[in-house]
Amino acid sequence: MNKRLFVLLVVLMSLSLIGIIFVQAYFINKTVANEEERFTANVKRALTYTSNQVADIEYKKYVRELDELLAKSKDPDSTDFRSITVYKQDDNTNQIIIYNTGILEENFKVPSLIDISLDSLNFSKFTGKTTTQIFDNNGLDNDFNNRKSNLEKVFSMDKLQRAAFEEQYREEIKNTPIRKRVSKRMLERFLKKKLREDEIDIDFEFAVYHKDLATKVQSDNFEQELNPTIGVPIFLDRNDESEYRLYINFPERKKFILSSIIGMTMLSVVFTLIIIIAYASALYQLIKQRQISEIKTDFINNMTHEFKTPIATINLALDAIKNPKIISDEDKVKRYLKMIKDENKRMHAQVENVLRISKLEKNELNISKDRVKLHDLIEDAVTHIELIVEDRRGYINTHLDATKSSVLANETHFTNVIVNILDNAVKYSNKEPKIDVFTENAGNNILLKIKDQGNGMSKAVQKKVFEKFYREHTGDVHNVKGHGLGLAYVKRIVDDHQGHVTVESEKGKGSTFIIKLPLIS
Numbered sequence: 405m406n407k408r409l410f411v412l413l414v415v416l417m418s419l420s421l422i423g424i425i426f427v428q429a430y431f432i433n434k435t436v437a438n439e440e441e442r443f444t445a446n447v448k449r450a451l452t453y454t455s456n457q458v459a460d461i462e463y464k465k466y467v468r469e470l471d472e473l474l475a476k477s478k479d480p481d482s483t484d485f486r487s488i489t490v491y492k493q494d495d496n497t498n499q500i501i502i503y504n505t506g507i508l509e510e511n512f513k514v515p516s517l518i519d520i521s522l523d524s525l526n527f528s529k530f531t532g533k534t535t536t537q538i539f540d541n542n543g544l545d546n547d548f549n550n551r552k553s554n555l556e557k558v559f560s561m562d563k564l565q566r567a568a569f570e571e572q573y574r575e576e577i578k579n580t581p582i583r584k585r586v587s588k589r590m591l592e593r594f595l596k597k598k599l600r601e602d603e604i605d606i607d608f609e610f611a612v613y614h615k616d617l618a619t620k621v622q623s624d625n626f627e628q629e630l631n632p633t634i635g636v637p638i639f640l641d642r643n644d645e646s647e648y649r650l651y652i653n654f655p656e657r658k659k660f661i662l663s664s665i666i667g668m669t670m671l672s673v674v675f676t677l678i679i680i681i682a683y684a685s686a687l688y689q690l691i692k693q694r695q696i697s698e699i700k701t702d703f704i705n706n707m708t709h710e711f712k713t714p715i716a717t718i719n720l721a722l723d724a725i726k727n728p729k730i731i732s733d734e735d736k737v738k739r740y741l742k743m744i745k746d747e748n749k750r751m752h753a754q755v756e757n758v759l760r761i762s763k764l765e766k767n768e769l770n771i772s773k774d775r776v777k778l779h780d781l782i783e784d785a786v787t788h789i790e791l792i793v794e795d796r797r798g799y800i801n802t803h804l805d806a807t808k809s810s811v812l813a814n815e816t817h818f819t820n821v822i823v824n825i826l827d828n829a830v831k832y833s834n835k836e837p838k839i840d841v842f843t844e845n846a847g848n849n850i851l852l853k854i855k856d857q858g859n860g861m862s863k864a865v866q867k868k869v870f871e872k873f874y875r876e877h878t879g880d881v882h883n884v885k886g887h888g889l890g891l892a893y894v895k896r897i898v899d900d901h902q903g904h905v906t907v908e909s910e911k912g913k914g915s916t917f918i919i920k921l922p923l924i925s
Contacts (some may be wrong), residue, residue, distance in 0.1 A: 714747035785822035798837035833858035
């Protein structure tokens with residue numbers, strides 16, 4: 405994949421993911437705000453309901469007590485009658501119609517129902533009377549003896565009476581202490597009833613305030629400073645105003661609101677996490693595939709380079725054998741045939757190394773293990789590599805200090821493990837290779853340390869050095885022969901032996917490979 409296209413793809417995916425997260429956060433925040441508004445509206449509705457119910461109960465109680473007093477006082481203390489008469493002449497029917505409307509006001513003096521300091525209060529009862537009379541008009545002035553009909557109706561003046569009564573009631577009741585008008589228990593009952601109807605079933609605190617001062621009508625733990633505190637006026641006058649306000653707050657308001665959306669929020673968070681994990685996995689796979697692509701390209705280049713030399717050698721040897729002067733020389737023919745065989749073995753060994761790693765990954769390689777001395781395997785591996793070390797004027801020293809070295813291992817494969825590490829120590833030393841091999845016992849384990857003074861490696865390389873096909877880039881990928889399989893093979897074999905392999909290294913100061921294996925008794 406083109407590098408620019410890869411970067412563009414990663415940027416677009418990242419922006420999409422960030423956008424999804426922001427949208428989810430916006431909707432969660434919006435949902436919380438909507439729940440806050442709905443909660444506040446329900447609470448205000450409960451407060452208004454309570455305020456109306458309390459005022460209505462107080463008014464009905466007052467009316468009931470007044471009716472009882474009026475029933476005891478049969479005769480009014482004074483009466484007053486007012487009326488108005490209207491005359492109308494109908495020319496079509498030659499009749500005169502007289503309309504008469506009158507109001508009877510009966511005044512009673514009754515004991516005060518609220519303010520005991522007053523001896524009595526005045527109460528007015530109104531009764532209405534209407535009369536309609538029709539006379540024939542005979543042309544005689546002021547002669548109303550010829551009456552054709554008379555309609556009389558008596559009715560109660562409820563609206564007028566109620567208006568006068570309410571005016572009087574409000575004037576008398578407004579100076580009454582609030583504790584005598586409403587109880588804490590009544591407020592709590594109405595509030596709880598209405599809140600439960602709106603599915604708000606949590607603890608609350610309430611209080612009645614008079615001109616911003618607390619009254620005795622309040623719950624035990626009410627705190628006006630607790631935000632948000634919601635309030636409405638209570639005991640309204642005829643102008644819908646009041647000096648009293650009923651307040652309520654909820655100590656666990658935030659918890660209740662969040663609990664109402666916790667299901668949706670958790671689903672949103674879970675799905676967002678799934679998207680993030682999927683994105684991270686996809687991004688990881690993209691980067692991994694890109695790295696594998698680069699590694700495989702290097703591997704193919706290195707393998708091509710590795711095969712090119714033996715193939716060229718074989719071709720040259722074959723051309724030489726074809727030469728009439730050479731073909732007659734048996735010693736030279738044998739020499740060239742040996743070269744062909746050696747190069748063929750070299751190519752075969754490389755192919756086997758690739759196949760061996762493949763089989764290890766598929767668990768198809770059968771590794772039988774026997775009791776062996778690790779020191780014997782080390783000495784055998786050293787003999788494979790010491791001629792190359794001596795040829796480059798270096799040294800390889802062994803310090804086999806472990807008193808116990810018996811392990812359960814496959815002799816061939818584990819010897820190859822040690823050879824591969826030693827071979828790397830030689831290949832990655834620009835100067836003469838200097839190698840030391842140590843062993844020591846650590847509890848029920850034996851430690852094998854192979855230390856060189858070569859090029860070393862960075863921390864980033866140490867993390868990847870045991871990965872298949874990985875090779876450190878040093879400008880020319882072919883400056884050191886190989887195809888990134890040696891240390892991958894080492895790790896797979898050591899793991900199969902229930903061991904552990906690590907590397908300690910510093911750039912320019914060499915590396916130390918440490919293998920830890922369990923001992924057997």
